[in-house]
Amino acid sequence: MTQPTEFSAVSGHIPALVFVNRAAGRRRAHTYLPRLRELFESRDSSVQFIETDSASELEEAARQALVQEPRVLLAMGGDGTFQALANGVSGSDATIGILPTGGGNDFGAALGLPADPLQAVERVLKGRLRFVDLIRVRTVDGRTRLYAGGGGIGLDAEAARYASGAYRRLPGRFRYIASALRALLEHEPLKVRLEFPGTNIPAVETTSLLTCVLNTPTYGGGLRLAPDARIDDGLFQVVLVGDLSTVTVLKLLPRLMRSGELRTSQVKRWCVRAVRMSANRPCLFHGDGEILGPAPIEVEIVPRAVRVLAPAGEP
Numbered sequence: 001m002t003q004p005t006e007f008s009a010v011s012g013h014i015p016a017l018v019f020v021n022r023a024a025g026r027r028r029a030h031t032y033l034p035r036l037r038e039l040f041e042s043r044d045s046s047v048q049f050i051e052t053d054s055a056s057e058l059e060e061a062a063r064q065a066l067v068q069e070p071r072v073l074l075a076m077g078g079d080g081t082f083q084a085l086a087n088g089v090s091g092s093d094a095t096i097g098i099l100p101t102g103g104g105n106d107f108g109a110a111l112g113l114p115a116d117p118l119q120a121v122e123r124v125l126k127g128r129l130r131f132v133d134l135i136r137v138r139t140v141d142g143r144t145r146l147y148a149g150g151g152g153i154g155l156d157a158e159a160a161r162y163a164s165g166a167y168r169r170l171p172g173r174f175r176y177i178a179s180a181l182r183a184l185l186e187h188e189p190l191k192v193r194l195e196f197p198g199t200n201i202p203a204v205e206t207t208s209l210l211t212c213v214l215n216t217p218t219y220g221g222g223l224r225l226a227p228d229a230r231i232d233d234g235l236f237q238v239v240l241v242g243d244l245s246t247v248t249v250l251k252l253l254p255r256l257m258r259s260g261e262l263r264t265s266q267v268k269r270w271c272v273r274a275v276r277m278s279a280n281r282p283c284l285f286h287g288d289g290e291i292l293g294p295a296p297i298e299v300e301i302v303p304r305a306v307r308v309l310a311p312a313g314e315p
Contacts, residue, residue: 015046015047015048015069015071015072016040016045016046016047016048016071016072016073016074017047017048017050017065017071017072017073017074018036018047018048018049018050018074018075018076018099019050019052019058019061019062019073019074019075019076019081019085020033020049020050020051020052020076020077021052021054021055021058021075021076021077021081021084021102022051022052022053023053023054023055030051032076032101032117032118033049033051033076035118036076036099036117036118036121037049039118039121039122040121040125043125045125055077055080055081055083055084055290056084058075058077058081058084058085058088059084059085059087059088060088061088062075062084062085062088062089063088063089066088066089066092066094072095072096072097072309073085073089073094073095073096073097074096074097074098074099074124074309075096075097075098075099076099076101076117077098077099077100077101077102078100078101078102078103078104078105078288078289079102079104079105079106079107079108079147079148079149079150079219079288079289080102080288080289080290081098081102082096082098082107082108082148082288083146083147083148083287083288083290085098086134086146086147086148086305086306087145087146089306090146090305090306093307094306094307095129095307095308095309096306096307096308096309097124097127097308097309097310098111098113098120098308099117099120099121099124100113100115100117100120101117103163103175103221103289104149104175104176104219104220104221104222104288104289105221106149106150106216106217106218106219106220106221106222107148107149107216107231107288108120109216109218109222110149110215110216110217110218110231111130111132111231111308111310111311112310112311113310113311123311123312124309124311126311126312127309127310127311127312128309128310128311128312129307129308129309129310130232130307130308130309130310131232131304131305131306131307131308132148132231132232132304132305132306132308133215133231133232133233133234133236133301133302133303133304133305134146134147134148134215134301134302134305134306135147135148135151135213135215135236135287135299135300135301135302136299136300136301136302137151137285137287137292137293137297137298137299138297138298138299139285139292139293139294139295139297140293140294140295140296140297141293141294143292143293145287145292145293146302146305147215147287147288147290147292148215148216148231148288149214149215149216149218149219149287149288150212150213150214150215150216150218150219150220150225150226150287150288151212151213151214151219151285151286151287151288151292152210152211152212152213152239152285152286153190153192153210153211153277153279153283153284153285153286153295153297154187154190154192154208154209154210154211154241154283155180155183155184155187155209155210156176156180156210156212156220156286157210157283157284157285157286157291158183158186158187159176159179159180159182159183160179160286160289160290160291161291162178162179162182162183163175163176163179163289175221176220176221176223177220177223180220181249184246184249187209188281189207189243190207190208190209190211190243190279190280190281190283191205191206191207191208191279191280192204192205192206192207192208192211192240192277192278192279192280193205193277193278193279194211194238194240194270194275194276194277195275195276196238196270196272196274196275196276197274197275197276198273198274199272201270201272204240204268206240206242207242207243208240208241208242208243209241209242209243209244209249209266210240210241211238211239211240211241211277212225212226212238212239212240212241213236213237213238213239213275213277213299214226214229214236214237214238214239215229215231215236215301216229216231217229217230219288220289223262224261224262225239225241225262225267226239226269228271232304234273234301234303235271235272235273235301236271236272236273236299236301237269237270237271238269238270238272238275239267239268239269240267240268240269241262241264241266241267242264242266242267242268243266244264244266248264252264273300273301274298274299274300274301275298275299276296276297276298276299277295277296277297277299278295278296278297279295279296282294282295283295285297
């Protein structure tokens with residue numbers, strides 16, 4: 001496990017560039033912006049705010065920022081916003097971070113950041129450097145993409161369009177559960193095949209409700225599908241949820257709403273570095289709530305992929 005490094009996070013000597021995703025988290029980022037400006041100023045921190053209207057615009061702005069003077073690049077938004085920043089700086093030695101203002105802030109939670117953006121800034125300004133892993137996905141149409149937290153095929157990918165559409169104004173976990181229940185009305189059973197390159201684990205073929213690849217213990221705003229996952233161990237967890245009936249899902253719903261836990265014998269997990277996923281019908285893979293492309297897909301861990309600011313004292 002990589003130990004954090006002492007770091008004077010943001011100062012007059014190391015300025016910060018904060019990318020604000022105005023579309024994230026029901027526009028929570030824009031709501032918090034005036035108070036965040038005041039907080040940076042009160043700490044005599046050198047900071048510039050760049051407002052963007054989409055994750056793709058943010059990614060391009062981050063890429064362009066790399067040619068300027070060294071600085072800390074921070075993203076205001078959720079997991080999808082951090083994904084854009086991470087892809088924008090991929091391959092560089094930039095220091096990046098997240099100020100959580102999105103609908104789902106699972107990567108920020110895995111870093112140990114509080115959900116409140118103002119408290120998160122306080123922790124970041126006193127933070128340390130930490131190298132963390134990302135997940136690389138190659139879809140059958142030739143696209144390659146990095147993501148930070150959770151992704152998969154099946155019901156959750158089908159729900160992603162509702163989470164970013166009709167239900168985007170619902171808070172956190174409730175948005176993802178509502179979206180999944182809506183997608184469940186149209187869901188058709190998906191038979192998946194999983195292969196685990198470089199291991200002795202036999203291939204798996206089964207019908208599933210959803211099959212996820214998780215770098216963080218939670219995803220979807222706090223759903224604890226991979227409680228033992230870590231963001232710096234060079235591994236990820238593949239989580240397969242069997243083809244649960246609608247009645248069974250409804251029975252499990254109260255616990256999901258309260259704690260985010262899914263307790264059923266129909267959940268299987270593998271801790272690996274790579275997986276190949278295919279299905280018996282066309283389906284899409286999402287990462288951090290963003291549709292990345294169609295299956296079959298190849299997924300692999302990228303150890304120590306980016307250097308991030310994390311709270312001091314976090315493992």
